[in-house]
Amino acid sequence: MTQEKIITAKNMTKKFGHFVANDNLTFDVYKGEIFGFLGANGAGKTTAIRILCGLSMPSAGEIKVAGFDIYKQNEKIKKNIGYMSQKFSLYEDLTVYENLNFYASIYGMQKNEIKKKADELLEKLEFSYAKNKLIKDIPLGWKQKLAFSTAVFHNPKIVFLDEPTGGVDPVTRRQFWDLIYQTAEEGITVFVTTHYMDEAEYCDRVSIMDEGKIVALDTPLNLIEQYKVQNMDEVFVKIARK
Amino acid sequence: MKRFISFVTKEFHHIFRDKRTLIILFGIPFAQVLLFGFVITNELKNVKIAVWDKSNDEVTKQITDKITSSGFFTLEEIIYKKEDLERVFKAGKIREVIIFEENFAQKLKKEKIANIQLIADASDANSANMIINYTSGIIMNYTSSINREINLPMQIHVNERMLYNEELRDVYMFVPGIMAMILMLVSAMMTSISVAREKETGTMEVILVSPLNPIQILLGKVTPYIVLSFLNAVTIIALGYFVFGMPIMGNLSLLMAETMLFIILALSLGILISTAAPSQQVAMFISMFALMLPTILLSGFIFPIENMPLILQYISALMPPKYFIIILKNIMLKGTGLAYIWKETAILTFMTIVFIALSAKKFKVRL
Structure with missing residues (x-):
């Protein structure tokens, strides 16, 4: 892992009226790492990820994503990131291939390139038989994998995953993390939010959010040592009790 | 693109x-x-009417003919007494009753004036209005046609035309x-x-x-x-x-x-x-x-x-x-x-x- 910073946030703040969803968040994400963004529901994870993806404007703070300023170079950022929402957003009435084709083409990929890459991808996933099936006819676990594969299909520098494992069983979750590892090995930085603490241990580094603030940021191992506990779950419980 | x-x-x-x-x-x-x-459709077509002709002479017959041959009305029933009035309206089929007074032709000739009463079922106000207008129109037409022979000292002729939708x-x-x-x-x-x-x-x-x-x-x-x-x-x-x-x-x-x-x-x-x-x-x-x-x-x-x-x-x-x-x-x-x-x-x-x-x-x- 290099120490090149791919996301830098300084005092990132987002207020909705009097409610402060993100309170002076400062953190860096390094190129190629899997960065976990943890916290209970409502801690401000989704708000943060929406700001970094350009879906929402921060109230204050200096933020750079993929080396571009989020206020001035929004368009350039968009070309360099991928995003997977917690709803596994694919078009239910389009086929597997049509979904891939659509998302790839709005990122400006060429037809031949899309075709070749889609075939490779489906083969790798052992899902070629479903190429022309409608999304509404395939199981949830597959939708999740496909939504992820679509998000990284155009080879972005960073992929943002907003609670990507909600609602699927542990085995599928494990398989999904294998996909994430493969992606990180290819050099794509993974920024993932989750509230499953066991998943935190799969990350290179994690930040834990509580009531809009970052209360801890380190490698899972260091955090476990620092709090003198057995696993991330207990780290989280200790933090929450404070 | x-x-x-x-x-x-x-x-x-x-x-x-x-x-x-x-x-x-x-x-x-x-x-x-x-x-x-x-x-x-708001157009009148085959509205069912009844006639109570107390006079039953050639003039009332002519008027009745004019009305029924217009295409807007069909004569459904001829009634003879007051009790029938209520009955036909309550039955609901008949929308208008035309009543000619007694000795209609005679009166018209001698007194120059005779009365027709039009009674319409106004539980549907719009069409009742239209029915009455159409019927009066036909009767007016008849009056002016019998007046043509006599020269009235002063007359106003109304010429109407429905522009842009002649047939309404x-x-x-x-x-x-x-x-x-x-x-x-x-x-x-x-x-x-x-x-x-x-x-x-x-x-x-x-x-x-x-x-x-x-x-x-x-x-x-x-x-x-x-x-x-x-x-x-x-x-x-x-x-x-x-x-x-x-x-x-x-x-x-x-x-x-x-x-x-x-x-x-x-x-x-x-x-x-x-x-x-x-x-x-x-x-x-x-x-x-x-x-x-x-x-x-x-x-x-x-x-x-x-x-x-x-x-x-x-x-x-x-x-x-x-x-x-x-x-x-x-x-x-x-x-x-x-x-x-x-x-x-x-x-x-x-x-x-x-x-x-x-x-x-x-x-x-x-x-």
Whole structure:
């Protein structure tokens, strides 16, 4: 892992009226790492990820994503990131291939390139038989994998995953993390939010959010040592009790 | 451009794979035009009447003949006593009773005056009014025909002509109204639902994160509906023309251009609704109640605007279909050019710009 910073946030703040969803968040994400963004529901994870993806404007703070300023170079950022929402957003009435084709083409990929890459991808996933099936006819676990594969299909520098494992069983979750590892090995930085603490241990580094603030940021191992506990779950419980 | 094309392709997939959408898009316009054209009619035809002829002479017979041979009325019953009056009206079939007084012809000759009483069933006020008017008209006609031999010292002759719709056909009124209504329904409701659906399923977020900019997204959303709405408009005009004989006196390309303007207006309204609606249900609800009902009730489609209370007249001035219907009637029935409808056209253009500006603003805020 290099120490090149791919996301830098300084005092990132987002207020909705009097409610402060993100309170002076400062953190860096390094190129190629899997960065976990943890916290209970409502801690401000989704708000943060929406700001970094350009879906929402921060109230204050200096933020750079993929080396571009989020206020001035929004368009350039968009070309360099991928995003997977917690709803596994694919078009239910389009086929597997049509979904891939659509998302790839709005990122400006060429037809031949899309075709070749889609075939490779489906083969790798052992899902070629479903190429022309409608999304509404395939199981949830597959939708999740496909939504992820679509998000990284155009080879972005960073992929943002907003609670990507909600609602699927542990085995599928494990398989999904294998996909994430493969992606990180290819050099794509993974920024993932989750509230499953066991998943935190799969990350290179994690930040834990509580009531809009970052209360801890380190490698899972260091955090476990620092709090003198057995696993991330207990780290989280200790933090929450404070 | 390529991105845009693949976006539009995707939209067409959505439309053609959803049966419900297809029915709304193509079934409803057809059904509406035929329904309104054939079923709803304000014209009098074969109204059933009864006659109570207390005199039974040649004059009363002549008048009765005139009335029944007009095509508007059919003589259903002849009654002879007062009790029958109530009975026939209560039975409900007979809408009007014509009563001639005793010694009608004699009186007319000697006293120069004789009385006919017309009693109509006004539980349906509008048609009662029409029935009475039609009957009086026929009787007046008869009176002036027997007066022709005698020279009255002073006379006023009324010559009437129903310009632009000589036969007073209702279809001429309904075709423009239905067109406004259906274009509103298809354009505004379908786009608002289709945008709301993407919000619901979360795909909107994903495409907003992509390099597509909001304007491309909105254009991509509305383009298929522009095409389909236009096809719809052509279908309605063709149905009106070929099935109901609705004339197109004016310039066809002007008609199409105005239709296009209205489609764009409805689409921008649909986008505006969708930026406010969080789900498909809400989008549909808003479209139905905020667009459909006012279009039907306040646009002058069915009820004349001049007869509304002042406050409703002001509200109706805000209804885009009102202006579109005026434009349509002008072009189709009167054959007027842009010189006579530039004001309405300008109002519609202005409304379109306002809707686009508002929705662009709202759409950006969400970013």
